[in-house]
Amino acid sequence: MHGDGSISSTPDGGGPEREVFDTGMLIILAVLLFALLFALGLNLLVRCGLQQLIISAQQSGASMGLKKRMLSRIPVAVYRSPDGISTSSECPICLGEFIDGERLRVLPKCSHGFHVGCIDTWLLSHPSCPSCRASLQEVELP
Ligand SMILES: [Zn+2]
Ligand SMILES: [Zn+2]
Known part of the structure; x- marks a missing residue:
């Protein structure tokens, strides 16, 4: 087992790798935030759509x-x-x-x-x- 391709192989290159790691975290956070907003928006859309459906069903039924x-x-x-x-x-x-x-x-x-x-x-x-x-x-x- 050589440690060539493992995760923490370079102990001296901490500086730039940290930045890359932070940027990656930011991107993940941003993606999560977007996903959350998307889910909220979707939920709102679904609710509006359901209301529209109920209204149209009432209109055609009654x-x-x-x-x-x-x-x-x-x-x-x-x-x-x-x-x-x-x-x-x-x-x-x-x-x-x-x-x-x-x-x-x-x-x-x-x-x-x-x-x-x-x-x-x-x-x-x-x-x-x-x-x-x-x-x-x-x-x-x-
Ligand atoms: Zn008639
Ligand atoms: Zn008439």
Whole structure:
């Protein structure tokens, strides 16, 4: 066993090796500090993310209405007066009559029609048809 490659082989070179050792310690400390900060930040991020998840789950689970992305999937039709016969030619939300050429949103499940502005406002807080209460939550397409 020769002490050639062992750890404390040079007893006279204490000065510079000490400095190197101190720098190494500083680097280790800095790395540890960064790791600690990183862990803290990550913890904060995870907590924020969890809160966001809970909030979004509550919003989609409870009757909080549809998202704008889903609203845009509901087809829009242009109203044409049915020539004399007036069956459901008025908007059940504002009770205003549909005018020829007006843009209506027709719900895909029950084919009830409403003014685009009226039904959009309604659906943002209620996920169902205001006329027949048909739920629109399951309509979401892939
Ligand atoms: Zn209306
Ligand atoms: Zn309906």
